[in-house]
Amino acid sequence: MPAPVDTPRGSLKVYLGYAAGVGKTFQMLADGHAAAQRGVDVVVAYFEPHTRPDTIGQAQGLEIVQHRKIEYRGKLFQEMDTEAVLRRKPQIALVDELAHTNVPGSERTKRWEDVQVVLDAGIEVWTTMNVQHIESLNDQIWQITGIQVRETVPDGIVRQAAEIVAVDVTPDALLNRLKRGAVYKPEMVEKALSGFFKGSNLGALRELTLRQAAHEVDLRQSAYDETRAFQVPRISEARPSGTNR
């Protein structure tokens, strides 16, 4: 369903975190509830519960667009049903995990590509991602953690976002959540604690996230200054000569 050419593009909001379990999805859903209460038409376009009970509970009460089920090598996978979201045409669509790679057989390879289609249709999108998924930081992340992140999002996509929200939590609290089994299934916790979640990784990633968020805020400010600088001469030109400043 192609949108009319003159539909203004939807704006993008990114919830940025430094690891799984910091609460990006939870925060996005909470804000979604608040918007719905104000009468905004919000739907959950894709939601990956990861079997985290807190997060599943938070999604309750919000309309969820049925996921598309795709069979691949005898297994059933769920993906965002982009066409269904376009047909539903909400004001705001919540899309979990921007960096996700779609299963083969999907229309588009990456979820961020699906998000572009939704934005083009004039729907506002709120989405979640971790700092290690920003393409240009990939190398630095590898240096810090020794882990190569495969699923990345081009910087240009992140830069499109009208708003970046840093979802912050202390590493201690994150490790507690992990140990309580709120992030991963119990059998995966041990592996996570010795890998990505070990020692100084979390602190370093957290610092990187905060700096990245500050940088993104700064970029948006500069853009704002430029539009203002553009307007200022016009105003001064309009001022009749001889007027006191």
Added chain:
Amino acid sequence: MRVSELPRPSPERLLKQVQAEENKRWGAKLKIFLGYAPGVGKSYRMLDEARRRHERGEDVIVGAVQGQQSEEVQALLQKLEMTPPLETPEGQAIDIDAILRRAPQVCIIDPLAAHNPPGSRNPYRWQDVQELLRNGISVLTSVNLLHVEEYKEKVQAITGKDTTETIPKSFLLAADDIVIVDVPPDLCLSRQGEKLTSTGISNSQERKLSELRELALLLTAEVVDAQLETYVHAHGIEPVFGTHERFLVCMTPRSNALAMIESGKRNKERFQGDLHAVYVCEPGRSKRERATIRRYFDAAKKAGAATEVLESDDPISAIVDFARENRITQIFIGHSAHNSWRDRLFGDPVLRLIRAAEGIDVRVFPY
């Protein structure tokens, strides 16, 4: 070996060590919720954590609350035990004795920045918090960027708001945990709604909030960096990574040090990083060369660099050791276009540096 002085821990790290040692016996922890403006939801976030801890069986009480409360905050407060403040004709103060008698595991102090009324045993509330910590009580507390002494002027320049109630930044740096409560400016403004209806939401307000937000994010990053440093030192990990850019300019009398310093300064500002400049002392420098080096030192200091003289028979090792110790991410070094007989004999020093400084970027400035 250094000529100047042995490396000394920063005052923040010393303070943190002292506080950590004092509190360690009791396991008391200080957690600070930092916001960039009123209305970001610090109190809610903090009290929600208090509620969760309470539900998980921790003994939590509330020692101080904000004057104005939203409905959500009031709902949370109803689920928690409160120790009423001391009322004096000049104002309220935390009832420290009552809290110490009650001896909970965790006490909520909202907000952190406050003067105590005259005659109280501590002039400032943050000192009350230290007293609770020393007595083994963990504290959750909240503070706005405006109320951090070192940021007061910056915030005032942006918003025009002033305050006399501040806490020292060192107190933040010494906290066990800091959390930034981040929301987009528009949401923050809509939450301040009642107070702002007359002025409305303007672009310039949103812009002001963005500036504050950037400052708060960078301050939090700084605190996290300080914690990371402490962690890395405590665990004896050799730091090879850098999330925070730190530039090192290596000055020699013949190199084009001024260009390197200038570039270092620009990079430092661009990445909100740190700038260091070192000179490896070598015997047999002429008077003129020494004068040049002094000029370079002045320029480096003017550019905001931390300067140091290193002494070693092996300049390359001295530079690499310094870089590792200070978690440098980029080294700027000059390189002569003409190979000297020494280089041909002993190998090009810049190539040696690049090999030895693995994991650190090396930028070569030809001269």
